[in-house]
Amino acid sequence: MVVATPITHLVLTACFFLACFNLPLPSLASSSSDFLRCLSTNVPSELLLTPGSPSFKPLLVSSIRNAKFVAPATARPPLCILTPTKASHIQAAVRCGRRHGVRLRVRSGGHDNEGLSYLSQRPEVFAVVDLAKLHTVRVDPREATAWVGSGTTLGELYYAVGKAAPGLAFPAGVCPTVGVGGLFTGGGQGLLMRKYGLSADNILDATIVDADGNLLQGKKAMGDDLFWAIRGGGGGSFGIVLSWKVRLVPVPPRVTFFNVTKTMEQGAVDAVTKWQTVAPALPDDLTVRVVVQQRQANFQSLYLGNCSGVVATLRDRFPELGVKYGDCREMSWLQYTAYLYFGDASNKIPLEVLLLNRTMTIGPFVKNKSDYVNKALTNNTWHNIFTWPLGGAAHGELILEPHGGRMAKIADAETPFPHRSGVLYNIQYVQFWNGTTAAGTNSIIMPNWINTMYDYMAPFVTKNPRAAYSNYRDLDFGVNKVVGGVSTYDSGKVWGERYFGANFRRLAMTKRKVDPADYFRNEQIVPPLL
Ligand SMILES: Cc1cc2nc3c(=O)[nH]c(=O)nc-3n(C[C@H](O)[C@H](O)[C@H](O)COP(=O)(O)OP(=O)(O)OC[C@H]3O[C@@H](n4cnc5c(N)ncnc54)[C@H](O)[C@@H]3O)c2cc1C
Ligand SMILES: *[C@@H]1O[C@H](CO)[C@@H](O)[C@H](O)[C@H]1NC(C)=O
Numbered sequence: 061m062v063v064a065t066p067i068t069h070l071v072l073t074a075c076f077f078l079a080c081f082n083l084p085l086p087s088l089a090s091s092s093s094d095f096l097r098c099l100s101t102n103v104p105s106e107l108l109l110t111p112g113s114p115s116f117k118p119l120l121v122s123s124i125r126n127a128k129f130v131a132p133a134t135a136r137p138p139l140c141i142l143t144p145t146k147a148s149h150i151q152a153a154v155r156c157g158r159r160h161g162v163r164l165r166v167r168s169g170g171h172d173n174e175g176l177s178y179l180s181q182r183p184e185v186f187a188v189v190d191l192a193k194l195h196t197v198r199v200d201p202r203e204a205t206a207w208v209g210s211g212t213t214l215g216e217l218y219y220a221v222g223k224a225a226p227g228l229a230f231p232a233g234v235c236p237t238v239g240v241g242g243l244f245t246g247g248g249q250g251l252l253m254r255k256y257g258l259s260a261d262n263i264l265d266a267t268i269v270d271a272d273g274n275l276l277q278g279k280k281a282m283g284d285d286l287f288w289a290i291r292g293g294g295g296g297s298f299g300i301v302l303s304w305k306v307r308l309v310p311v312p313p314r315v316t317f318f319n320v321t322k323t324m325e326q327g328a329v330d331a332v333t334k335w336q337t338v339a340p341a342l343p344d345d346l347t348v349r350v351v352v353q354q355r356q357a358n359f360q361s362l363y364l365g366n367c368s369g370v371v372a373t374l375r376d377r378f379p380e381l382g383v384k385y386g387d388c389r390e391m392s393w394l395q396y397t398a399y400l401y402f403g404d405a406s407n408k409i410p411l412e413v414l415l416l417n418r419t420m421t422i423g424p425f426v427k428n429k430s431d432y433v434n435k436a437l438t439n440n441t442w443h444n445i446f447t448w449p450l451g452g453a454a455h456g457e458l459i460l461e462p463h464g465g466r467m468a469k470i471a472d473a474e475t476p477f478p479h480r481s482g483v484l485y486n487i488q489y490v491q492f493w494n495g496t497t498a499a500g501t502n503s504i505i506m507p508n509w510i511n512t513m514y515d516y517m518a519p520f521v522t523k524n525p526r527a528a529y530s531n532y533r534d535l536d537f538g539v540n541k542v543v544g545g546v547s548t549y550d551s552g553k554v555w556g557e558r559y560f561g562a563n564f565r566r567l568a569m570t571k572r573k574v575d576p577a578d579y580f581r582n583e584q585i586v587p588p589l590l
């Protein structure tokens with residue numbers, strides 16, 4: 061078989077790791093070839109690529125968004141990548157995988173912050189199920205709903221909705237290449253959340269393949285706990301979601317964007333200090349987020365209305381920002397989704413190319429961390445952030461996303477996402493650097509800005525536990541320990557309560573119900589509460 065060489069490689073790599081971890085050595089080679097044989101009798105060969113194929117590496121890296129993962133992913137590649145076009149292919153992957161001891165990593169958009177959808181930090185043989193081909197969007201404008209394949213990108217979803225149903229939209233994230241599979245399973249925040257909640261708050265139904273390879277079509281078949289868990293409880297833990305039925309939400313024909321910059325000399329510190337309490341209390345139709353970078357703050361809006369409306373509201377609520385008529389741009393919601401990401405360039409490129417382009421140039425190495433703020437920081441704290449060594453993050457930024465509005469009205473336990481009432485805003489810390497990783501190693505050398513900043517912030521943000529957003533996955537919080545073949549609840553609790561608060565326990569009970577053997581496993585999945 062074509063896989064002979066890659067398997068030898070995998071066995072060698074695995075032996076190296078197994079020695080470190082001191083685990084018994086399973087007979088990887090035989091289970092791997094049995095798995096591939098099992099899969100190839102159930103799936104057309106063109107949908108199954110092994111490392112010997114020339115298309116394998118381009119496919120593997122196709123949706124990697126963080127340059128630091130390219131070398132490790134190609135050095136320790138999956139046994140194969142399956143690109144299913146229907147449910148039975150995914151069912152076969154689960155059944156063959158369980159029978160022959162091969163785990164699956166599911167990938168929708170590939171944006172996982174720690175690369176867990178295609179990269180394992182553990183000595184295990186795994187296959188990638190890449191859902192990119194499951195990207196149909198069926199919009200029902202009359203019912204204001206859509207069925208969305210898990211492999212759809214946000215750009216594809218926005219484009220399909222905006223074209224089929226002008227006047228309707230869907231609340232989700234900013235970056236058009238994020239996959240709905242990962243975004244929805246982790247919550248999904250964006251600039252419509254103050255009006256309509258997270259993506260997960262607008263999911264009406266779904267289909268999923270469970271840990272036994274059964275296809276569960278709809279929430280009745282799934283049961284309340286599982287349907288609850290997949291709407292924010294984190295990707296990869298409970299099954300492979302194939303498609304989602306979502307509620308579309310009304311937007312006016314024109315929405316308003318502005319991007320107002322304040323330098324420190326222009327009062328950025330005072331403006332951000334005030335923004336902390338003003339932004340979460342604005343009318344739900346108006347979201348103003350902030351990007352803090354290089355000693356300045358960019359205030360960016362989405363207003364569901366025209367420019368006069370936003371200028372009037374802010375003159376009243378936030379005169380210090382000084383937003384004028386000339387700062388605004390009115391456009392359709394669909395244009396807005398491109399504009400926010402690509403800025404002025406989006407005027408020069410057709411929307412189609414922007415929104416349907418899954419493969420974008422990969423940037424530098426990135427590390428992200430997140431926090432929630434319940435109590436406004438003082439102007440002195442902001443002053444320290446703006447003047448932090450490294451030029452107030454010359455190669456990094458803080459993105460502040462305001463909560464309030466609809467977000468504050470949803471109970472903490474309604475979905476697994478617990479960061480609801482009382483939250484003023486979410487902080488995402490981002491650090492970029494020009495990294496190098498020698499092929500075959502996983503040594504990612506990171507400058508220290510983000511860690512010292514995160515330590516500095518500890519007294520000012522949520523505590524016990526210090527909360528974080530699960531879609532900004534961060535392995536610094538800890539990874540699961542596996543005992544007796546199952547990820548332990550105690551090791552999961554350490555990171556899990558940061559993401560899910562008190563909901564973590566119900567998630568772990570659900571995991572026990574739907575996957576007690578812990579087949580769907582990675583470094584940070586919800587473990588079963590045994
Ligand atoms: C450039 C960029 C911009 C971002 N912007 C935002 C934003 O605006 N708002 C926001 O909320 N988040 C944002 N994120 C975070 C993003 O929501 C998460 O990284 C999300 O998990 C990505 O989903 P994906 O399908 O692209 O990722 P993947 O890497 O494919 O998947 C992420 C996780 O979900 C699992 N998974 C994927 N598909 C399925 C499925 N169908 N069934 C079960 N499990 C599945 C994977 O196994 C993996 O564990 C951004 C991330 C990046 C890199
Ligand atoms: C970190 O966040 C920034 C801003 O949202 C995003 O551009 C980047 O891709 C993210 N990186 C990772 C690894 O998630």
Ligand SMILES: *[C@@H]1O[C@H](CO)[C@@H](O)[C@H](O)[C@H]1NC(C)=O
Nearest residue numbers: 312314365366367368369370
């Ligand atoms: C802006 O919107 C308001 C409220 O919907 C409306 O009354 C007004 O005429 C609009 N102004 C312009 C210039 O379109």
Ligand SMILES: *[C@@H]1O[C@H](CO)[C@@H](O)[C@H](O)[C@H]1NC(C)=O
Nearest residue numbers: 319321358399400401403404
């Ligand atoms: C907002 O303004 C800043 C500073 O001028 C710029 O770097 C950034 O690209 C702008 N963002 C958008 C979305 O226009």
Ligand SMILES: *[C@@H]1O[C@H](CO)[C@@H](O)[C@H](O)[C@H]1NC(C)=O
Nearest residue numbers: 413414416417418419420421
């Ligand atoms: C998609 O973007 C990449 C990187 O910017 C570019 O090289 C490629 O040509 C684009 N594809 C299409 C179809 O426009």
Ligand SMILES: *[C@@H]1O[C@H](CO)[C@@H](O)[C@H](O)[C@H]1NC(C)=O
Nearest residue numbers: 329330438439440441443444
């Ligand atoms: C913070 O605000 C106080 C009171 O308004 C003021 O005296 C002080 O100078 C400010 N500090 C900074 C760093 O802006």
Ligand SMILES: *[C@@H]1O[C@H](CO)[C@@H](O)[C@H](O)[C@H]1NC(C)=O
Nearest residue numbers: 424425454455456492493494
């Ligand atoms: C990476 O290197 C290039 C070229 O030297 C430089 O322009 C850029 O600012 C660097 N980026 C980061 C994030 O360090």
